[in-house]
Amino acid sequence: MSGQHDQLKPISARPIRTPEELVETGLVRAEDPSMGAVTGRYAIGISPAIAALIDRNDPKDPIARQFVPDAAELNVVPEEREDPIGDLAHSPVEGIVHRYPDRVLLKAVHVCPVYCRFCFRREMVGPQGLGTLSPEAMDEAFAYIANHTEIWEVILTGGEPLMLSPRRLGEIMQRLDAIDHVKIVRFHTRVPVVEPERVNEALISAMRASGKTAYIALHANHPRELTPAAREACARLVDSGIVMISQSVLLKGVNDDPDTLAALMRSFVEARVKPYYLHHPDLAHGTSHFRFSIEEGLALVAGLRGRISGLCQPTYILDIPGGHGKVVIGSDAVQQEDAGCYTVRDFKGSGHAYPPSD
């Protein structure tokens, strides 16, 4: 980030989507030679709400760190993977991930209003990503859900499911309405924080159109993201009858200190969002500058106990590389073998090395 802001364009009401716009708004130095390689490889997206939150005078700003491209992304280490949580290994038809018996992911769209620099699906999302499901692929995805009566919950993720227009989202919800065995619809989203103005009556009624019990897992990583506008968006959603839970990623330089983490969890609870998942960062390409050890993560999470209300306590989670599902860090399923090396046991009882050696 630049410290010279006199000639810079003010943060505009338009999203930042190009390297030129990053330079014009002072988020990236014009002479930075590595930036072209980073932005040529991974999508750029900073919404106006997020751009307005960035302190351009702070070279360590935790909001900028999440969204502004960084030369460190060119550093790919051996344990990192293109598909760190193994979506493709569990995708029976395009757009569906069926990892656990009673639930599926439905990935209708692979664009986002922001592109997070640590994203675990960074090779799939963005203008060069997997795109939007075609009508034929959508038919196949719905046929899969309808034919698998064990599917109790459908999780809309992506990309960002709330980037769909209310009309298209409403159509998806109405199709889910017709499948009796689906009881729960969950949206994984960053929109109430990064584009709160999108959460309007039309979007909310589309989200409710299935008549199923609806949950939102709201993704935010720093307490400053819970602005008054974001809290109002959450209030509109909760008042409409949608239950909100949180998901955050523990990220070096963003929320890896007890005060920030405590403030984040309290902000969620104040906004009527129950803290749920706190993810250990995934092994996505070019993200090692965000990661730390499981021991450090455990110490941070232990620091929350006793310090903040039980309502504010999240569950610290590792997505086992390769698509073996989630495991609670701190439980018996995660056993330390050596310094920095663990055996993690998936929900089927199989053990896996972490970090993976292959």
Ligand code: SF4
């Ligand atoms: S909003 Fe979600 S899917 Fe999109 S870039 Fe961020 S983490 Fe990835």
